[in-house]
Amino acid sequence: MREITYAEAVREAMSEEMRRDETVFFMGEDIGVYNGAFGVSKGMIQEFGEERVRETPISETGFMGAGVGAAMMGMRPIVELMFSDFMAVCYDQIINEAAKQRFMLGGAVKVPMVIRTASGGGTGAAAQHSQSLEQMYCHVPGLKVVIPSTPYDAKGLLKSAIRDDNCVIFLEQKLLYRTKGMVPDEDYTIPLGKADVKREGHDLSIITYGRTVQMSLAVADRLAKEGHEIEVVDIRTLSPLDKNAIIASVKKTGKAVVVHEAVEFGGFGGEIVSTIADSEAFYRLDAPIKRVGALFSPIPFNPILEKMVLPGEERIEKAVRGII
Amino acid sequence: MWEVIKMDHSETVLKARQFMERVMEQMMLVNKFEEQVFALFAQGKVHGTTHLGIGEEATGVGSVFALEEQDYIFATHRGHGQVISKGAPIKNVMAEILAKQAGANHGRGGSMHIADVGVNALCIDGVLGQNCPIACGVGLSFKMKKQDDRIVAVFFGDGSMNQGAVHEAMNLAAVWSLPVLFICVNNTYGMSTPLHKVAADTDLTKRGYPFGIRSVQVDGNDVLSVYQTVREAREYIIKEGKPAFVVENTYRTSGHSKSDANQYRTKEEIAEWKAKSPIVRFRKVMLENGFTEAEADAIDERTTKAIEEAAAYAESCPEAAATPEQIEAEAYA
Ligand SMILES: Cc1ncc(C[n+]2csc(CCOP(=O)(O)OP(=O)(O)O)c2C)c(N)n1
Ligand SMILES: [Mg+2]
Numbered sequence: 001m002r003e004i005t006y007a008e009a010v011r012e013a014m015s016e017e018m019r020r021d022e023t024v025f026f027m028g029e030d031i032g033v034y035n036g037a038f039g040v041s042k043g044m045i046q047e048f049g050e051e052r053v054r055e056t057p058i059s060e061t062g063f064m065g066a067g068v069g070a071a072m073m074g075m076r077p078i079v080e081l082m083f084s085d086f087m088a089v090c091y092d093q094i095i096n097e098a099a100k101q102r103f104m105l106g107g108a109v110k111v112p113m114v115i116r117t118a119s120g121g122g123t124g125a126a127a128q129h130s131q132s133l134e135q136m137y138c139h140v141p142g143l144k145v146v147i148p149s150t151p152y153d154a155k156g157l158l159k160s161a162i163r164d165d166n167c168v169i170f171l172e173q174k175l176l177y178r179t180k181g182m183v184p185d186e187d188y189t190i191p192l193g194k195a196d197v198k199r200e201g202h203d204l205s206i207i208t209y210g211r212t213v214q215m216s217l218a219v220a221d222r223l224a225k226e227g228h229e230i231e232v233v234d235i236r237t238l239s240p241l242d243k244n245a246i247i248a249s250v251k252k253t254g255k256a257v258v259v260h261e262a263v264e265f266g267g268f269g270g271e272i273v274s275t276i277a278d279s280e281a282f283y284r285l286d287a288p289i290k291r292v293g294a295l296f297s298p299i300p301f302n303p304i305l306e307k308m309v310l311p312g313e314e315r316i317e318k319a320v321r322g323i324i
Numbered sequence: 325m326w327e328v329i330k331m332d333h334s335e336t337v338l339k340a341r342q343f344m345e346r347v348m349e350q351m352m353l354v355n356k357f358e359e360q361v362f363a364l365f366a367q368g369k370v371h372g373t374t375h376l377g378i379g380e381e382a383t384g385v386g387s388v389f390a391l392e393e394q395d396y397i398f399a400t401h402r403g404h405g406q407v408i409s410k411g412a413p414i415k416n417v418m419a420e421i422l423a424k425q426a427g428a429n430h431g432r433g434g435s436m437h438i439a440d441v442g443v444n445a446l447c448i449d450g451v452l453g454q455n456c457p458i459a460c461g462v463g464l465s466f467k468m469k470k471q472d473d474r475i476v477a478v479f480f481g482d483g484s485m486n487q488g489a490v491h492e493a494m495n496l497a498a499v500w501s502l503p504v505l506f507i508c509v510n511n512t513y514g515m516s517t518p519l520h521k522v523a524a525d526t527d528l529t530k531r532g533y534p535f536g537i538r539s540v541q542v543d544g545n546d547v548l549s550v551y552q553t554v555r556e557a558r559e560y561i562i563k564e565g566k567p568a569f570v571v572e573n574t575y576r577t578s579g580h581s582k583s584d585a586n587q588y589r590t591k592e593e594i595a596e597w598k599a600k601s602p603i604v605r606f607r608k609v610m611l612e613n614g615f616t617e618a619e620a621d622a623i624d625e626r627t628t629k630a631i632e633e634a635a636a637y638a639e640s641c642p643e644a645a646a647t648p649e650q651i652e653a654e655a656y657a
Contacts, residue, residue: 025468051468052468054500056496057492057499059495061454061488061489062457062460062493062495062496063457065454065460065461065492065493066457066458066461068458069460069461069462069465070464070465070468071461072461073469075469077461092451093457093458096450096451096454097448097458100448102655102656102657103432104432104437104439104448105432105433105439105441105448106429106430106432107430107654108429108441109441109446111657112657144656166657
């Protein structure tokens, strides 16, 4: 085991897969000597060259489509979309093309492609560079959606995503890029579609993913000092969703708080709540299910206002205290 | 770079009698295929909508015949003729249009998205212009795998020419030197909209210039010119390792789709183009080059029969089917 950052974990996953399989290649804007907007791809162009670390024009539709076409021909492109907000520019290629080719061609092709993108706020970049738009992908059959919360998960899940024969949207959390964690020295993967209980407890379940996993763990630690044992379930893969893990946890604890950074209204949390409400866990509920997400507002530039809009430990703690 | 190709009909191509017969047969097959779909539609047997390319037969046939088996195409929403010409069995294409399990795409795509991966004919052209970037990816895969004996040809219409995706793709193909042939089938209208209303300069070849792409236009109702032009473009792409652009000027005499009441054009205009139809024109060329009326009529008869058989087969096939669990799994590998 070694300690590395989340960004390094992503890079190691890409580099190791590119060494292992020559059909894997990497495309995106300024991913060469600039190392990408978040420094993720440091050293990759030097190792793999310009052919496989392919820098693109600022044409998200163009290179996203090129990813789709290359994937259909048996390559395994990793396409970096600099900010997840820019998905709006190439929404068609993801929603109508990548997700539809296999189905509409009667199963005759596969689209083994990974779209890696930086998601989330807290960086002072305002409303067009700060969103969490994962729920917009989750609604589309044909896509898989992954959001890792630790370096260990980031590396293991990205390797699985690259080896997967489908289009996987891999949403990296900007504010987690520099966080550190232990990862094994040897090759490992984490299966897509499997949640991870990041902390066990029997008094209440926090169901979450992404950056709010760390916040939820901090809240759980604090409340543990008061004798409350809180379970934190990191779903990691939003689509396909590990419904069993959610149901099992809530059956055990009887209480649930659903947390994510994305706007609460219409957010993926609603799907988690209905997974609980639509299962046997419903009969074990001792309290209403609570949700914590961002306010229904674009992300403001002002840091005080941004903090107000995004969920933080305080709001998570308040929601937990409200039902525990 | 910018030139109107003029064919010398006395040269090599016309000497190939078999070739001419094959070309005529294919144009008639495409034409009769479309007429058959129209008839089935009128009988209420075609679900959804369909876009017929009557009058444009020379574009699909001439272009696709100029390609090689290992080449790929991206057809359009008006793509029956393009896909059949690439080699898709007509009975499977007809079955697809009738939403049958035996269809080329098992009844999951239908007329608008007609494709047959088995003959390298791709197409999901429900969202216009978006196939061009995908074609770049196909071309990129050829380049990365060093498959330098093949190209990908992507078709799109005059209306679709105004999509940003097409221009992004042209730039990508040029800057990455990809073996992509862009083919604009300019059939004078995008739905009801004439080209001059949506393009300040209606010479669409100029759209290739800023990207440094070799761009030519051709009389799209002259099948041999189309063939020759695309053949030359293909040779250029293989030799130079660069993309090319061909604009094929033609006219759709059928309606845009089933709902077209032809309010945007006159009966006279349609009649005028019917008289200039590629099949009428090519029949003349054949007769001038030693074919007899009887030989030309024989092609007519055997293609009619082939289409009737395909339609009967398609009608006899069972509907596409799946359980809820199966359909939910189908979008994933
Ligand atoms: C992005 C997009 N916009 C609009 C449409 C609706 N539509 C379908 S075909 C068509 C006309 C296309 O014209 P053109 O590209 O010239 O092709 P043609 O139909 O003439 O073959 C339109 C507007 C669509 N399918 N996709
Ligand atoms: Mg048109």
